[in-house]
Amino acid sequence: xxxQLRERLKICSLNSLKESCKSRRNSWKLTxxxxxxxxxxxxxxxxxxxxxxxxxxxTIEAIISDNQRLFKQFMRALxxxxxxxxxxxxxxxxxxxxxxEAAAKIATMIIxxxxxxxxxxxxxxxxxxxxxxxxxxxFMIMPVCVHFLKHETLAVQFIKSGGIRIITNLLSxxxxxxxxxxxxxxxxxxxxxxxxxISLFNDPTIGLIKLIIESVQKISREKxxxxxxxxxxxxxxxxxxxxxxxxxxxxxxxxxxxxxLLLKWKFLKRLRFVR
Numbered sequence: 001x002x003x004q005l006r007e008r009l010k011i012c013s014l015n016s017l018k019e020s021c022k023s024r025r026n027s028w029k030l031t032x033x034x035x036x037x038x039x040x041x042x043x044x045x046x047x048x049x050x051x052x053x054x055x056x057x058x059t060i061e062a063i064i065s066d067n068q069r070l071f072k073q074f075m076r077a078l079x080x081x082x083x084x085x086x087x088x089x090x091x092x093x094x095x096x097x098x099x100x101e102a103a104a105k106i107a108t109m110i111i112x113x114x115x116x117x118x119x120x121x122x123x124x125x126x127x128x129x130x131x132x133x134x135x136x137x138x139f140m141i142m143p144v145c146v147h148f149l150k151h152e153t154l155a156v157q158f159i160k161s162g163g164i165r166i167i168t169n170l171l172s173x174x175x176x177x178x179x180x181x182x183x184x185x186x187x188x189x190x191x192x193x194x195x196x197x198i199s200l201f202n203d204p205t206i207g208l209i210k211l212i213i214e215s216v217q218k219i220s221r222e223k224x225x226x227x228x229x230x231x232x233x234x235x236x237x238x239x240x241x242x243x244x245x246x247x248x249x250x251x252x253x254x255x256x257x258x259x260x261l262l263l264k265w266k267f268l269k270r271l272r273f274v275r
Contacts, residue, residue: 050095057102064109075113083110090134101140108147112154123148123157127166138174141166142183149190156196164200164208171211178224181215185227188212192234202241209235 047053064071086107090100104126111122126134126144136144145163148154167184174180188208191197201208209232216228 047089050099054096054099054102057099057106061102061105065105071109071113075110078110083107086110090129090136092135095135097135097137097140100135100137101143104134104136104140104144105147108144112148112151115151115153119148119151119154120157123154123163124161127158127161127163138170139177139180141170142180142187145187146183146190149187152194155191155194159191159194159196159200164206168206168208168211171215175211175215176218178219178221181219182223182227185212185215185224185231189227189231189234192231192238195238198235198238201235202239 060074064074086103089095089103090107108122108126111119126136129136145158149158167187170180170184174184192201200206204210212228212231216224
Protein backbone atom coordinates (compact mmCIF):
# COMPACT_ATOMS: atom_id res chain seq x y z
CA UNK A 1 0.00 0.00 0.00
CA UNK A 2 2.74 2.47 0.96
CA UNK A 3 4.79 1.73 -2.17
CA GLN A 4 1.72 2.10 -4.39
CA LEU A 5 0.86 5.44 -2.82
CA ARG A 6 4.42 6.70 -3.22
CA GLU A 7 4.38 5.75 -6.89
CA ARG A 8 1.03 7.53 -7.40
CA LEU A 9 2.38 10.69 -5.76
CA LYS A 10 5.53 10.50 -7.88
CA ILE A 11 3.53 10.07 -11.09
CA CYS A 12 1.24 13.00 -10.22
CA SER A 13 4.27 15.21 -9.59
CA LEU A 14 5.94 14.27 -12.88
CA ASN A 15 2.76 14.73 -14.86
CA SER A 16 2.20 18.14 -13.28
CA LEU A 17 5.58 19.30 -14.55
CA LYS A 18 4.82 18.19 -18.11
CA GLU A 19 1.29 19.52 -18.53
CA SER A 20 0.09 22.96 -19.56
CA CYS A 21 -1.19 25.43 -16.97
CA LYS A 22 -4.80 24.56 -17.66
CA SER A 23 -4.20 20.82 -17.60
CA ARG A 24 -2.10 21.18 -14.47
CA ARG A 25 -4.95 22.91 -12.67
CA ASN A 26 -7.32 20.10 -13.61
CA SER A 27 -4.77 17.49 -12.57
CA TRP A 28 -4.29 19.28 -9.25
CA LYS A 29 -8.03 19.19 -8.60
CA LEU A 30 -7.92 15.43 -9.16
CA THR A 31 -4.96 15.15 -6.84
CA UNK A 32 -6.84 17.05 -4.14
CA UNK A 33 -9.72 14.58 -4.34
CA UNK A 34 -7.28 11.71 -4.21
CA UNK A 35 -5.53 13.24 -1.20
CA UNK A 36 -8.84 13.33 0.67
CA UNK A 37 -9.29 9.64 -0.09
CA UNK A 38 -5.72 8.79 0.86
CA UNK A 39 -6.18 10.66 4.09
CA UNK A 40 -8.96 8.24 5.04
CA UNK A 41 -6.79 5.23 4.20
CA UNK A 42 -3.56 6.42 5.77
CA UNK A 43 -4.51 5.91 9.40
CA UNK A 44 -5.62 2.36 8.77
CA UNK A 45 -2.65 1.21 6.69
CA UNK A 46 0.20 3.72 6.76
CA UNK A 47 0.39 5.06 10.31
CA UNK A 48 3.83 3.49 10.85
CA UNK A 49 5.29 4.93 7.62
CA UNK A 50 6.43 8.18 9.22
CA UNK A 51 7.79 10.02 6.14
CA UNK A 52 4.67 9.23 4.15
CA UNK A 53 2.35 10.26 6.99
CA UNK A 54 4.22 13.56 7.25
CA UNK A 55 3.79 14.13 3.51
CA UNK A 56 0.08 13.32 3.55
CA UNK A 57 -0.74 15.40 6.65
CA UNK A 58 1.17 18.48 5.50
CA THR A 59 -0.33 18.22 2.00
CA ILE A 60 -3.89 17.96 3.31
CA GLU A 61 -3.34 20.86 5.71
CA ALA A 62 -1.94 23.05 2.92
CA ILE A 63 -4.88 22.23 0.65
CA ILE A 64 -7.67 23.01 3.12
CA SER A 65 -6.20 25.87 5.17
CA ASP A 66 -6.54 28.65 2.61
CA ASN A 67 -9.43 27.45 0.47
CA GLN A 68 -12.86 27.39 2.07
CA ARG A 69 -14.43 25.55 -0.85
CA LEU A 70 -11.93 22.71 -0.63
CA PHE A 71 -12.28 22.63 3.14
CA LYS A 72 -16.05 22.14 2.78
CA GLN A 73 -15.36 19.37 0.29
CA PHE A 74 -12.91 17.81 2.73
CA MET A 75 -15.50 17.94 5.52
CA ARG A 76 -18.03 16.13 3.35
CA ALA A 77 -15.48 13.40 2.59
CA LEU A 78 -14.67 12.69 6.25
CA UNK A 79 -15.55 9.45 7.97
CA UNK A 80 -16.31 9.37 11.73
CA UNK A 81 -13.03 7.58 12.49
CA UNK A 82 -10.71 10.32 11.24
CA UNK A 83 -10.99 12.89 14.04
CA UNK A 84 -10.36 10.47 16.96
CA UNK A 85 -7.31 9.12 15.15
CA UNK A 86 -6.01 12.64 14.49
CA UNK A 87 -6.23 13.35 18.21
CA UNK A 88 -4.43 10.09 19.02
CA UNK A 89 -1.70 10.97 16.54
CA UNK A 90 -0.73 14.00 18.63
CA UNK A 91 0.36 11.66 21.44
CA UNK A 92 2.50 9.33 19.29
CA UNK A 93 6.29 9.39 19.39
CA UNK A 94 8.90 9.88 16.73
CA UNK A 95 7.21 11.84 13.95
CA UNK A 96 8.45 14.98 12.25
CA UNK A 97 7.32 18.19 14.06
CA UNK A 98 5.62 19.31 10.84
CA UNK A 99 3.40 16.22 11.00
CA UNK A 100 2.23 17.07 14.53
CA GLU A 101 1.56 20.67 13.54
CA ALA A 102 -0.41 19.64 10.45
CA ALA A 103 -2.43 17.05 12.40
CA ALA A 104 -3.25 19.60 15.10
CA LYS A 105 -4.34 22.18 12.51
CA ILE A 106 -6.54 19.69 10.65
CA ALA A 107 -8.13 18.45 13.87
CA THR A 108 -8.74 22.01 15.06
CA MET A 109 -10.33 23.06 11.76
CA ILE A 110 -12.66 20.05 11.84
CA ILE A 111 -13.65 20.57 15.47
CA UNK A 112 -14.12 24.34 15.12
CA UNK A 113 -16.31 23.82 12.05
CA UNK A 114 -18.50 21.29 13.87
CA UNK A 115 -18.74 23.56 16.95
CA UNK A 116 -20.63 22.74 20.13
CA UNK A 117 -19.29 21.52 23.46
CA UNK A 118 -16.77 19.22 21.78
CA UNK A 119 -15.09 22.27 20.28
CA UNK A 120 -14.87 24.01 23.66
CA UNK A 121 -13.45 20.85 25.22
CA UNK A 122 -10.83 20.69 22.47
CA UNK A 123 -9.71 24.25 23.25
CA UNK A 124 -9.31 23.27 26.91
CA UNK A 125 -7.47 20.05 26.01
CA UNK A 126 -5.16 21.74 23.52
CA UNK A 127 -4.19 24.61 25.80
CA UNK A 128 -3.83 22.27 28.76
CA UNK A 129 -1.72 19.82 26.80
CA UNK A 130 0.88 22.31 25.58
CA UNK A 131 4.26 21.42 27.06
CA UNK A 132 2.81 18.25 28.57
CA UNK A 133 1.85 15.16 26.56
CA UNK A 134 0.82 16.75 23.27
CA UNK A 135 3.67 16.85 20.77
CA UNK A 136 3.30 20.57 20.14
CA UNK A 137 6.37 22.82 20.14
CA UNK A 138 6.21 26.54 20.92
CA PHE A 139 6.38 27.58 17.27
CA MET A 140 3.29 25.47 16.49
CA ILE A 141 0.96 26.81 19.19
CA MET A 142 -0.50 29.95 17.64
CA PRO A 143 -0.71 28.66 14.03
CA VAL A 144 -3.06 26.04 15.48
CA CYS A 145 -4.92 28.42 17.80
CA VAL A 146 -5.81 30.91 15.06
CA HIS A 147 -8.08 28.29 13.51
CA PHE A 148 -10.43 28.25 16.51
CA LEU A 149 -9.99 31.94 17.32
CA LYS A 150 -11.92 32.66 14.12
CA HIS A 151 -15.02 31.44 15.99
CA GLU A 152 -16.20 33.85 18.70
CA THR A 153 -17.45 31.23 21.17
CA LEU A 154 -14.13 29.41 20.96
CA ALA A 155 -12.21 32.67 21.27
CA VAL A 156 -14.06 33.30 24.53
CA GLN A 157 -13.23 29.76 25.67
CA PHE A 158 -9.59 30.43 24.77
CA ILE A 159 -9.60 33.41 27.14
CA LYS A 160 -11.29 31.43 29.91
CA SER A 161 -8.80 28.58 29.52
CA GLY A 162 -5.71 30.69 30.10
CA GLY A 163 -4.87 31.48 26.50
CA ILE A 164 -3.79 35.05 27.29
CA ARG A 165 -1.07 33.75 29.60
CA ILE A 166 0.26 31.59 26.76
CA ILE A 167 0.24 34.61 24.43
CA THR A 168 2.17 36.81 26.87
CA ASN A 169 4.70 34.04 27.47
CA LEU A 170 5.26 33.57 23.74
CA LEU A 171 5.65 37.29 22.98
CA SER A 172 7.97 37.76 25.95
CA UNK A 173 10.14 34.76 25.07
CA UNK A 174 10.13 35.07 21.26
CA UNK A 175 9.79 38.79 20.62
CA UNK A 176 12.43 38.61 17.86
CA UNK A 177 11.14 35.45 16.17
CA UNK A 178 9.26 36.58 13.06
CA UNK A 179 7.02 33.54 12.67
CA UNK A 180 6.05 33.14 16.32
CA UNK A 181 5.53 36.88 16.82
CA UNK A 182 3.42 37.14 13.67
CA UNK A 183 1.04 34.32 14.55
CA UNK A 184 0.80 35.46 18.17
CA UNK A 185 -0.14 39.01 17.15
CA UNK A 186 -2.51 37.54 14.57
CA UNK A 187 -4.16 35.66 17.44
CA UNK A 188 -4.47 38.94 19.35
CA UNK A 189 -6.05 40.58 16.31
CA UNK A 190 -8.65 37.79 16.15
CA UNK A 191 -9.27 38.17 19.87
CA UNK A 192 -9.74 41.93 19.48
CA UNK A 193 -13.08 41.23 17.77
CA UNK A 194 -14.48 39.76 21.01
CA UNK A 195 -15.90 42.00 23.73
CA UNK A 196 -14.41 39.80 26.46
CA UNK A 197 -10.86 40.59 25.34
CA ILE A 198 -11.03 44.39 25.56
CA SER A 199 -10.57 44.55 29.33
CA LEU A 200 -7.48 42.37 28.96
CA PHE A 201 -5.98 44.70 26.36
CA ASN A 202 -6.77 47.60 28.71
CA ASP A 203 -4.94 45.98 31.64
CA PRO A 204 -1.40 47.44 31.85
CA THR A 205 -0.34 44.67 34.24
CA ILE A 206 -0.91 42.12 31.46
CA GLY A 207 0.77 44.43 28.95
CA LEU A 208 -0.59 43.05 25.68
CA ILE A 209 -0.31 46.37 23.84
CA LYS A 210 3.20 46.89 25.18
CA LEU A 211 4.24 43.41 24.00
CA ILE A 212 2.88 44.04 20.50
CA ILE A 213 4.75 47.33 20.19
CA GLU A 214 7.97 45.82 21.51
CA SER A 215 7.74 43.12 18.84
CA VAL A 216 7.25 45.79 16.17
CA GLN A 217 10.30 47.63 17.46
CA LYS A 218 12.43 44.50 17.19
CA ILE A 219 10.97 43.09 13.95
CA SER A 220 10.26 45.86 11.46
CA ARG A 221 8.73 43.56 8.86
CA GLU A 222 5.64 44.40 6.83
CA LYS A 223 3.58 41.41 7.97
CA UNK A 224 4.19 42.32 11.63
CA UNK A 225 3.25 45.96 11.04
CA UNK A 226 0.11 45.07 9.12
CA UNK A 227 -1.34 42.72 11.71
CA UNK A 228 -0.33 45.01 14.60
CA UNK A 229 -2.08 48.02 13.07
CA UNK A 230 -5.14 45.91 12.29
CA UNK A 231 -5.29 44.91 15.95
CA UNK A 232 -4.80 48.52 17.12
CA UNK A 233 -7.55 49.72 14.81
CA UNK A 234 -10.04 47.35 16.42
CA UNK A 235 -8.93 48.42 19.89
CA UNK A 236 -9.21 52.14 19.12
CA UNK A 237 -12.78 51.60 17.93
CA UNK A 238 -13.62 49.57 21.03
CA UNK A 239 -12.00 51.44 23.90
CA UNK A 240 -10.54 54.93 24.51
CA UNK A 241 -8.39 53.46 27.29
CA UNK A 242 -6.51 51.42 24.71
CA UNK A 243 -5.54 54.67 22.97
CA UNK A 244 -4.01 55.93 26.21
CA UNK A 245 -1.92 52.77 26.52
CA UNK A 246 -0.73 53.11 22.93
CA UNK A 247 0.54 56.68 23.37
CA UNK A 248 2.00 56.03 26.82
CA UNK A 249 5.80 56.54 26.71
CA UNK A 250 5.42 57.37 23.02
CA UNK A 251 5.48 53.67 22.08
CA UNK A 252 3.10 54.21 19.20
CA UNK A 253 5.40 56.86 17.69
CA UNK A 254 8.09 54.22 17.35
CA UNK A 255 5.65 51.99 15.50
CA UNK A 256 4.68 54.83 13.15
CA UNK A 257 8.36 55.55 12.51
CA UNK A 258 8.92 51.91 11.56
CA UNK A 259 5.95 52.07 9.21
CA UNK A 260 7.22 55.24 7.52
CA LEU A 261 10.66 53.68 7.01
CA LEU A 262 9.05 50.62 5.49
CA LEU A 263 6.92 52.71 3.13
CA LYS A 264 9.97 54.74 2.12
CA TRP A 265 11.95 51.56 1.40
CA LYS A 266 9.13 50.12 -0.71
CA PHE A 267 8.80 53.39 -2.64
CA LEU A 268 12.54 53.55 -3.39
CA LYS A 269 12.59 49.92 -4.42
CA ARG A 270 9.68 50.51 -6.81
CA LEU A 271 11.40 53.64 -8.16
CA ARG A 272 14.60 51.69 -8.92
CA PHE A 273 12.54 49.05 -10.69
CA VAL A 274 10.89 51.70 -12.90
CA ARG A 275 14.26 53.17 -13.84
